[in-house]
Amino acid sequence: xTYHPKSDFMRVMIERGFLADCTDYQxxxxxxxxxxVPAYIGFDATAKSxxxxxxxxxxMLRWLQKTGHKPITLMGGGTTxxxxxxxxxxxxxxxxxxxxxxxxxxxxxxxxxxIDYGEGPTGxxxxxxxxxxxxxxxxxxxxxxxxxxxxNRMLSFESVKSRLDREQSLSFLEFNYMxxxxxxxxxxxxxxxxxxxxxxxxxxGNIVNGIDLTRRVLDHExxxxxxxxLTTSDGKKMGKTADGAVWLNADxxxxxxxxxxxxxxxxxxxxxxxxxxxxxxxxxxxxxxxxQGSEINEAKVVLADAxxxxxxxxxxxxxxxxxxxxxxxxxxxxxxxxxxxxxxxxVANGISVVQLVVRxxxxxxxxxxxxxxxxxxxxxxDAPLTDAGLMLDAGAFDQPVKLSAGKKRHALxxxx
Numbered sequence: 001x002t003y004h005p006k007s008d009f010m011r012v013m014i015e016r017g018f019l020a021d022c023t024d025y026q027x028x029x030x031x032x033x034x035x036x037v038p039a040y041i042g043f044d045a046t047a048k049s050x051x052x053x054x055x056x057x058x059x060m061l062r063w064l065q066k067t068g069h070k071p072i073t074l075m076g077g078g079t080t081x082x083x084x085x086x087x088x089x090x091x092x093x094x095x096x097x098x099x100x101x102x103x104x105x106x107x108x109x110x111x112x113x114x115i116d117y118g119e120g121p122t123g124x125x126x127x128x129x130x131x132x133x134x135x136x137x138x139x140x141x142x143x144x145x146x147x148x149x150x151x152n153r154m155l156s157f158e159s160v161k162s163r164l165d166r167e168q169s170l171s172f173l174e175f176n177y178m179x180x181x182x183x184x185x186x187x188x189x190x191x192x193x194x195x196x197x198x199x200x201x202x203x204x205g206n207i208v209n210g211i212d213l214t215r216r217v218l219d220h221e222x223x224x225x226x227x228x229x230l231t232t233s234d235g236k237k238m239g240k241t242a243d244g245a246v247w248l249n250a251d252x253x254x255x256x257x258x259x260x261x262x263x264x265x266x267x268x269x270x271x272x273x274x275x276x277x278x279x280x281x282x283x284x285x286x287x288x289x290x291x292q293g294s295e296i297n298e299a300k301v302v303l304a305d306a307x308x309x310x311x312x313x314x315x316x317x318x319x320x321x322x323x324x325x326x327x328x329x330x331x332x333x334x335x336x337x338x339x340x341x342x343x344x345x346x347v348a349n350g351i352s353v354v355q356l357v358v359r360x361x362x363x364x365x366x367x368x369x370x371x372x373x374x375x376x377x378x379x380x381x382d383a384p385l386t387d388a389g390l391m392l393d394a395g396a397f398d399q400p401v402k403l404s405a406g407k408k409r410h411a412l413x414x415x416x
Contacts, residue, residue: 007032008067013225015282016275018060020201020228023211028223031195032069036121039064039196040072040188042129042181044080046095048106049249052239052261055307056227056276060198061124062114066279071124072194073111074184075104078133082177104128110248113311125192132187133180145183148216149209154178157205178206185210189220201226230276233268248311254338255312259320262304264408267296270303278306339412342397347415350391353380353403360403360411372405379404 003025005011010029013019022028031037041057043050050058061071080100095103108126111117115124154160154175163170185207188194197207207224214222230238239246246261247253265273271289274280280288280302288299301321308317323337340360342351357369357378370388372378378385381402392401397415404410 003029005029009037009064009069012063012067013060016063017272018056018063018227018276020226021204022226023208023224027221028196028225031223032067036069037064037196038070038072038125038188038192038194039198040074040127040185040194041198042074042076042079042184043107044076045100045103045107046080047245047247048103049247049252050107050110051245051247053230053237053245055239055248055311056230057199058110058114059277060227061111065115065122065124068122070122071115072188072192073115073124073126074188075107075126075128077101077104077128077130079129079177079180079184082173082180106249110311113313127188127192129180129184129187133183141183145186145213145217146179148213149179149182154205154209160205178209181206182209182213185222186214186217189214189222190218194222196223196225198225198227201229233266250312250316255308255316256320256323257338258311259304259308259317260324260408262307263300263324265300265303270296270299274299274303274306278303278310280306337402337410337412339400339414341414341416343416344394347392347394347397350393353385353390353392354388356392356401356403356413357405360413362403362405362409362411377406 003014005014005025007029009032010019010025039061041061043054043057061073064071077100080095080103081097111124111126116122117124117126155164157178160170160175160178185194185197197210199207204224204226207226211222211224214220232238245253246258248258250258262273262277270291271285274285274288275282278285288302291299305317305321308320338360340356354366354369354373357363357372358366362378363369363372369378373385373388376384376386379402380390382404385403394415397413401413402410403413
């Protein structure tokens with residue numbers, strides 16, 4: 001990328017590694033340089049929380065506002081009823097309207113930590129596309145909007161093509177998704193003067209559709225900008241771990257576990273993640289990312305603290321770091337560790353250690369738990385756990401019991 005931007009926002013996007021592609025670099029840069037630009041990212045409500053995979057988009061909206069522009073977070077109350085087929089091998093399970101509303105309530109909690117909503121030119125807007133999609137008249141929509149779409153062109157988009165190339169069926173319901181998303185951009189431009197849609201690079205085809213539709217219907221010039229689809233340096237999808245997604249809501253992934261996820265970043269990813277997920281200046285990100293040996297571990301603590309502070313607050317970050325130091329450096333228990341609380345009835349006749357390993361989330365199944373123990377990967381109160389048949393009675397829980405899987409994953413078990 002040799003383009004040298006005039007606007008602060010485009011400079012941040014390029015310098016910090018947010019930019020994968022843009023429909024018109026100079027046109028968009030000019031817009032950012034001369035006016036307040038309203039820009040949106042859409043989030044479908046497929047779960048009660050977003051996970052770390054969405055954090056790059058949330059940070060883009062945060063930087064947008066910090067550089068003097070207007071973020072729009074668009075909840076997909078309408079589009080979630082259809083499901084985005086982009087690069088999926090199968091059709092998403094359909095959710096009820098009540099499930100979608102419940103998920104939206106959970107997702108909204110995240111945004112308020114990163115973006116300021118309210119009045120004023122740069123005050124963020126929280127919108128729901130069900131507002132204009134739910135009431136559409138099918139025949140009018142086909143006649144007024146559908147006629148602008150070429151099926152030949154839609155079939156050529158990589159997100160659709162990859163599905164068809166594998167000879168996996170693409171339902172007509174899913175095929176409509178890209179038309180509805182394009183219509184979102186048109187409506188946001190018409191209602192709120194929105195000039196830009198941002199998203200992951202897998203959304204490129206959907207974004208271009210919206211730009212074309214808005215030009216045809218309203219004759220307005222609008223733009224698209226995408227971020228890279230992130231994988232870690234070892235090729236894993238960002239935000240996924242052995243025990244599931246790294247959720248952003250504290251009730252689905254504790255602040256300690258969230259902190260620990262970032263502390264466990266691979267050495268090669270530290271500098272890149274500091275630029276993308278924190279607001280630490282570029283020079284310091286480069287310095288920290290270039291550290292070697294044991295020094296890189298302190299850079300990982302800086303990363304974990306900064307990301308956790310943004311998502312869960314400074315107090316939660318400090319508590320997580322204190323717990324980590326107590327657990328790893330002093331062999332202590334740590335108040336912030338994930339905790340399983342058992343009732344006296346559950347331990348009256350004893351409870352198997354394999355069951356406890358599974359219930360604390362340290363293994364996905366009894367089979368995984370037994371393998372962990374057989375391979376000497378489990379510890380009970382910091383001592384090697386070698387007997388998969390071990391039963392613990394009520395007396396074992398006079399003090400909290402600490403279970404560990406490997407060196408970095410721990411949980412407490414207490415009696416109610």
